[in-house]
Amino acid sequence: MSSGAAWVEAIVSVFIVIAGVFALIGSIGLARLPDFFTRLHGPSKATTLGIGSTIVAAAIYFSSTGPGLSLRELLISLFVSITTPVSAHLLAKAALQRHSPAASSSPSGRRRPMV
Amino acid sequence: MLTISIRIAFALFALALVLNVLRLLRGPDLVDRALALDTLHVNAAAMLVLYGIALGSARYYEAALLIAMLGFLSTIALAKYLTRGDIIE
Numbered sequence: 001m002s003s004g005a006a007w008v009e010a011i012v013s014v015f016i017v018i019a020g021v022f023a024l025i026g027s028i029g030l031a032r033l034p035d036f037f038t039r040l041h042g043p044s045k046a047t048t049l050g051i052g053s054t055i056v057a058a059a060i061y062f063s064s065t066g067p068g069l070s071l072r073e074l075l076i077s078l079f080v081s082i083t084t085p086v087s088a089h090l091l092a093k094a095a096l097q098r099h100s101p102a103a104s105s106s107p108s109g110r111r112r113p114m115v
Numbered sequence: 116m117l118t119i120s121i122r123i124a125f126a127l128f129a130l131a132l133v134l135n136v137l138r139l140l141r142g143p144d145l146v147d148r149a150l151a152l153d154t155l156h157v158n159a160a161a162m163l164v165l166y167g168i169a170l171g172s173a174r175y176y177e178a179a180l181l182i183a184m185l186g187f188l189s190t191i192a193l194a195k196y197l198t199r200g201d202i203i204e
Contacts, residue, residue: 013120019125027131090194
Protein backbone atom coordinates (compact mmCIF):
# COMPACT_ATOMS: atom_id res chain seq x y z
CA MET A 1 0.00 0.00 0.00
CA SER A 2 2.76 2.47 0.79
CA SER A 3 6.12 2.89 -0.75
CA GLY A 4 7.79 4.12 2.42
CA ALA A 5 10.14 2.33 4.72
CA ALA A 6 8.89 0.05 7.47
CA TRP A 7 9.61 2.48 10.27
CA VAL A 8 7.40 5.13 8.63
CA GLU A 9 4.57 2.58 8.63
CA ALA A 10 5.24 1.85 12.29
CA ILE A 11 5.08 5.52 13.29
CA VAL A 12 1.87 6.07 11.29
CA SER A 13 0.31 2.96 12.84
CA VAL A 14 1.17 4.12 16.36
CA PHE A 15 -0.33 7.56 15.79
CA ILE A 16 -3.49 6.14 14.23
CA VAL A 17 -4.14 3.76 17.13
CA ILE A 18 -3.43 6.53 19.65
CA ALA A 19 -5.98 8.71 17.87
CA GLY A 20 -8.61 5.96 18.05
CA VAL A 21 -7.94 5.40 21.73
CA PHE A 22 -8.27 9.12 22.52
CA ALA A 23 -11.51 9.43 20.60
CA LEU A 24 -12.91 6.40 22.40
CA ILE A 25 -11.91 7.74 25.83
CA GLY A 26 -13.57 11.09 25.08
CA SER A 27 -16.75 9.43 23.89
CA ILE A 28 -16.89 7.13 26.91
CA GLY A 29 -16.67 10.26 29.05
CA LEU A 30 -19.45 11.86 27.04
CA ALA A 31 -21.70 8.84 27.44
CA ARG A 32 -21.17 8.07 31.09
CA LEU A 33 -20.54 11.18 33.17
CA PRO A 34 -23.40 12.34 35.45
CA ASP A 35 -24.22 15.90 34.42
CA PHE A 36 -23.62 18.33 31.59
CA PHE A 37 -20.79 20.36 33.12
CA THR A 38 -18.69 17.26 33.72
CA ARG A 39 -19.55 15.99 30.26
CA LEU A 40 -18.23 19.18 28.69
CA HIS A 41 -14.59 18.63 29.60
CA GLY A 42 -13.78 15.17 28.31
CA PRO A 43 -14.94 15.21 24.70
CA SER A 44 -13.45 18.64 23.93
CA LYS A 45 -9.89 17.72 24.85
CA ALA A 46 -10.06 14.12 23.72
CA THR A 47 -11.52 14.83 20.28
CA THR A 48 -8.94 17.57 19.72
CA LEU A 49 -6.18 15.09 20.56
CA GLY A 50 -7.84 12.40 18.46
CA ILE A 51 -8.07 14.48 15.33
CA GLY A 52 -4.61 15.94 16.01
CA SER A 53 -3.02 12.49 16.14
CA THR A 54 -4.85 11.45 12.96
CA ILE A 55 -3.60 14.59 11.24
CA VAL A 56 0.00 13.96 12.35
CA ALA A 57 -0.26 10.41 11.03
CA ALA A 58 -1.68 11.67 7.72
CA ALA A 59 1.04 14.32 7.41
CA ILE A 60 3.78 11.73 7.97
CA TYR A 61 2.15 9.22 5.62
CA PHE A 62 1.49 11.59 2.74
CA SER A 63 4.89 13.23 3.11
CA SER A 64 6.53 9.84 2.74
CA THR A 65 4.46 8.63 -0.21
CA GLY A 66 3.89 11.90 -2.02
CA PRO A 67 6.07 14.22 -4.05
CA GLY A 68 6.98 16.63 -1.26
CA LEU A 69 6.41 17.67 2.34
CA SER A 70 2.65 17.87 2.81
CA LEU A 71 1.78 20.04 5.80
CA ARG A 72 -1.67 21.17 4.68
CA GLU A 73 -3.27 18.72 7.04
CA LEU A 74 -2.04 20.62 10.06
CA LEU A 75 -4.57 23.31 9.16
CA ILE A 76 -7.43 21.14 10.43
CA SER A 77 -5.64 20.56 13.71
CA LEU A 78 -5.01 24.27 14.15
CA PHE A 79 -8.64 25.06 13.35
CA VAL A 80 -10.02 22.46 15.78
CA SER A 81 -7.63 23.57 18.55
CA ILE A 82 -8.76 27.18 18.18
CA THR A 83 -12.49 26.57 17.87
CA THR A 84 -13.05 23.85 20.46
CA PRO A 85 -12.70 26.18 23.50
CA VAL A 86 -15.07 28.69 21.89
CA SER A 87 -17.73 26.02 21.36
CA ALA A 88 -17.30 24.69 24.89
CA HIS A 89 -17.55 28.18 26.38
CA LEU A 90 -20.74 29.04 24.49
CA LEU A 91 -22.34 25.69 25.32
CA ALA A 92 -21.52 26.17 29.00
CA LYS A 93 -23.08 29.62 28.91
CA ALA A 94 -26.20 28.18 27.28
CA ALA A 95 -26.42 25.47 29.95
CA LEU A 96 -26.09 28.03 32.74
CA GLN A 97 -28.80 30.18 31.19
CA ARG A 98 -31.14 27.23 31.00
CA HIS A 99 -30.42 26.27 34.64
CA SER A 100 -29.22 22.87 33.52
CA PRO A 101 -29.47 20.59 36.57
CA ALA A 102 -26.09 19.84 38.09
CA ALA A 103 -25.23 16.72 40.04
CA SER A 104 -24.66 17.59 43.66
CA SER A 105 -21.10 16.25 43.70
CA SER A 106 -19.84 18.73 41.07
CA PRO A 107 -18.79 22.22 42.19
CA SER A 108 -21.13 23.94 39.75
CA GLY A 109 -24.26 22.99 41.69
CA ARG A 110 -25.29 26.53 42.47
CA ARG A 111 -28.77 27.92 42.23
CA ARG A 112 -28.20 31.17 40.36
CA PRO A 113 -26.38 31.55 37.02
CA MET A 114 -22.99 33.19 37.04
CA VAL A 115 -23.53 35.34 33.94
CA MET B 116 1.09 -3.63 9.92
CA LEU B 117 -0.57 -0.54 8.55
CA THR B 118 -3.69 -2.45 7.44
CA ILE B 119 -4.14 -4.04 10.86
CA SER B 120 -3.73 -0.74 12.66
CA ILE B 121 -6.13 1.00 10.26
CA ARG B 122 -8.75 -1.63 11.02
CA ILE B 123 -8.21 -1.28 14.76
CA ALA B 124 -8.48 2.50 14.49
CA PHE B 125 -11.66 2.26 12.41
CA ALA B 126 -13.21 -0.04 15.03
CA LEU B 127 -12.28 2.38 17.83
CA PHE B 128 -13.66 5.37 15.95
CA ALA B 129 -16.87 3.48 15.13
CA LEU B 130 -17.37 2.65 18.79
CA ALA B 131 -16.77 6.30 19.67
CA LEU B 132 -19.37 7.39 17.13
CA VAL B 133 -21.91 4.89 18.52
CA LEU B 134 -21.34 6.26 22.03
CA ASN B 135 -21.86 9.80 20.75
CA VAL B 136 -25.15 8.81 19.12
CA LEU B 137 -26.15 7.21 22.42
CA ARG B 138 -25.67 10.52 24.18
CA LEU B 139 -27.48 12.28 21.34
CA LEU B 140 -30.54 10.10 21.85
CA ARG B 141 -30.45 10.05 25.61
CA GLY B 142 -29.29 13.53 26.70
CA PRO B 143 -31.88 15.02 29.01
CA ASP B 144 -31.42 18.58 27.80
CA LEU B 145 -30.87 20.21 24.42
CA VAL B 146 -27.34 21.36 25.29
CA ASP B 147 -26.34 17.72 25.79
CA ARG B 148 -27.51 16.99 22.28
CA ALA B 149 -25.63 20.01 20.92
CA LEU B 150 -22.43 18.79 22.58
CA ALA B 151 -22.99 15.28 21.17
CA LEU B 152 -23.45 16.73 17.69
CA ASP B 153 -20.25 18.74 17.93
CA THR B 154 -18.31 15.68 19.06
CA LEU B 155 -19.88 13.69 16.21
CA HIS B 156 -18.67 16.28 13.71
CA VAL B 157 -15.07 16.21 14.92
CA ASN B 158 -14.98 12.42 15.14
CA ALA B 159 -16.40 12.14 11.63
CA ALA B 160 -13.72 14.51 10.33
CA ALA B 161 -11.03 12.38 11.97
CA MET B 162 -12.57 9.26 10.47
CA LEU B 163 -12.51 10.87 7.00
CA VAL B 164 -8.80 11.61 7.32
CA LEU B 165 -8.28 8.00 8.41
CA TYR B 166 -10.20 6.86 5.33
CA GLY B 167 -7.91 8.98 3.19
CA ILE B 168 -4.90 7.24 4.73
CA ALA B 169 -6.55 3.85 4.15
CA LEU B 170 -7.20 4.61 0.48
CA GLY B 171 -3.84 6.30 -0.02
CA SER B 172 -5.46 9.41 -1.51
CA ALA B 173 -4.94 12.90 -0.12
CA ARG B 174 -8.28 14.21 -1.40
CA TYR B 175 -10.36 13.42 1.67
CA TYR B 176 -8.61 16.07 3.71
CA GLU B 177 -10.73 18.87 2.20
CA ALA B 178 -13.94 17.05 3.13
CA ALA B 179 -12.68 16.64 6.69
CA LEU B 180 -11.85 20.36 6.89
CA LEU B 181 -15.34 21.25 5.61
CA ILE B 182 -17.04 18.97 8.12
CA ALA B 183 -15.00 20.41 10.98
CA MET B 184 -15.88 23.97 9.96
CA LEU B 185 -19.58 23.19 9.53
CA GLY B 186 -19.64 21.43 12.89
CA PHE B 187 -18.13 24.41 14.65
CA LEU B 188 -20.57 26.83 12.98
CA SER B 189 -23.63 24.74 13.75
CA THR B 190 -22.58 24.29 17.37
CA ILE B 191 -22.09 28.04 17.76
CA ALA B 192 -25.47 28.79 16.13
CA LEU B 193 -27.25 26.25 18.31
CA ALA B 194 -25.60 27.50 21.49
CA LYS B 195 -26.46 31.13 20.74
CA TYR B 196 -30.03 30.17 19.93
CA LEU B 197 -30.37 28.23 23.18
CA THR B 198 -28.91 31.12 25.17
CA ARG B 199 -30.77 34.03 23.79
CA GLY B 200 -33.41 33.07 21.24
CA ASP B 201 -31.76 34.62 18.22
CA ILE B 202 -28.47 33.95 16.53
CA ILE B 203 -27.24 37.37 15.36
CA GLU B 204 -28.12 40.21 17.67
